[in-house]
Amino acid sequence: MTTTVPGPTLGVVGGGQLGRMLAEAAAPLGVEVVVLDPTPDCPAAPVARDQIVGGFDDPEAIGRLAERTDALTYEIELADPDHLASASAEAGVPVHPTPETLRTIQDKFAEKEMLSEAGIPVPAYRRVDSVADLQAAVEEFGGVMLKAREGGYDGRGNVPVHAADEAADALREAVGTAEDPAALAETFVDFERELSVIGVQGDGEVRTFPVGENVHEAEILRETVVPARTSEAVAERAQAVARDVLDALDGRGVFGIELFETSEGEILVNEIAPRPHNSGHWSIEGAVTSQFEQHARAVLGWPLGSTRQRAPTVSANVLGTVEEPRPARLGNVERVLEREAAHLHWYGKDEVRPLRKMGHVTVTDETGGSEPTALLESTRELRDELGFQ
């Protein structure tokens, strides 16, 4: 194989911040990006070659995307796997990760089944097709986290259920109906911390980034600390589990693998994202090759880059700290600009909404002199100085 530039054009379903950062990473490689997104002038649009305005499940728009690009991928799980598969076949261009993988991950129950069958440790779970199923699970586990099988993200569609008589209400909240619900119930995991491994599958090669530690609040990621503040043994176990997960998944690309470290030091897989993941944003400055560059390389079948960490790193999300939607204008940015080795990433969203992901701040410890906890705290303080005006 001879890799040449200018390279193929990458077609990406979704043009949010992940598509934007993918386009930023692809440009130096001579790879152009066209995104498909329903929002005109979506976050990726200003840096991508072009945007097709259309829905993630619009077969005609996905077909047009396939026609004018050389390889297809997606940055959002709402991409329609069937339309991706047929557009790929019709235009004769590959799509990665495979639509089958996307389809499996879109259904949290199918995802858990796939992992279990591959011998990968996951929290105990039960399929919930009725109120009775949920009640049985609550009895069995003494309380569960109820999850809609499809469409949930950032904790949406997740409802804790502590008693059998809460089952019907919980289903209505999580899934929208208590009749023929498509859900699953998981035991509560007594976890010590939440970890993640960003992995990448290339053409016959697999690489993983160092283990990150994720701080969530109200089920939304706030900060990632890399390396994770855990033991070497746990980090190795997390890496091993992540490699097993990658082995079980089909198709090239980056995968964000969210893990629980239990109070006994065991690793359980929580969720998988078939795309670059919020907990991998640290890699832009913190690793030799960013997760976004890796995704572009992997989807194109190009050799993968080094996942070596360059410095201890914390990334902190800038969420919409507002009560009502309004035009986005973030102030006090000079605080970040002035800080040694702090990097601002603004996603270009016109409107700030409560808890919307608007950007992130990454700080690397170039001298290696900070305690990880101190780096986390100072980065959090720095991020908190930013404010929407």
Added chain:
Amino acid sequence: MTTTVPGPTLGVVGGGQLGRMLAEAAAPLGVEVVVLDPTPDCPAAPVARDQIVGGFDDPEAIGRLAERTDALTYEIELADPDHLASASAEAGVPVHPTPETLRTIQDKFAEKEMLSEAGIPVPAYRRVDSVADLQAAVEEFGGVMLKAREGGYDGRGNVPVHAADEAADALREAVGTAEDPAALAETFVDFERELSVIGVQGDGEVRTFPVGENVHEAEILRETVVPARTSEAVAERAQAVARDVLDALDGRGVFGIELFETSEGEILVNEIAPRPHNSGHWSIEGAVTSQFEQHARAVLGWPLGSTRQRAPTVSANVLGTVEEPRPARLGNVERVLEREAAHLHWYGKDEVRPLRKMGHVTVTDETGGSEPTALLESTRELRDELGFQ
């Protein structure tokens, strides 16, 4: 001052690789870039918000650029300083570095005069307005480098003159005429090595990057090694001279300051570029903040970033290794992709021409275990494996 994002839009005269890398660096900061370039779909176009197609000296086009942006800059010395000044005044937007600085630097004699008056060491030089002037300089110095005062770059317009009877021919070659030529003659510098310092002037603050060592061949930059393989004393002297140069220059922005280290360990200023410079490309991966991000910050009056070096770094230009122009297609790119901590930068030029700058490769030494010379040689070999097909 409160810095806010989305930030101002930056208008850039010139849309070559420097404009492209500037747009790549500006995007994460929430700064959009519009470029002005005569070549439709110029290298910066795919990553910039927009391109205005027009000449660098087209007052109407520069006026349109000023109207739709919040701050003006340029990535090419061919930008017209008078039109920049009037467009800036008319639209009420700042332009940096100042048109006066650009005007001075466009005229190599005026540049040398400005530096001399500021007490900055430069090679001995004489103004050449006639054949007789050049002959006198050749007699005085025993041979000179004749330079056109305006329009030369990458050694174009430079002609060595060893004997007085070569004067008329040399002027015709360098300036195009021996009658009323606008030229200057410089002594040949017996230099040990060529160095450069990338400096940046912000709003009341000045920073410099570590000293780079530049390897030229046929007056075109081939590789930059950072830190330079010189003594600490010489590096300190180079930094001090660079700071004096920055003090003597007006306006915010990045400046590329090319220096000679003489065989006696003295530092002489060769040339100044009022913009990000080829010898600063290493900073994208090798420094905490790249020269391109610094330029965006400086022009906008935002706080500057850290110029700390992250790892020993070599960047190597990918030049057009062809004899005739043809469509650009670079092969063997996998060699670069496979190498640990090697980074490809492709400039997106459709046509490869002899010695045209098509891209560059940067390699960082993440373990600090390589000798600089070994890193230079292995990077050069890596670059040489690439080939136009």
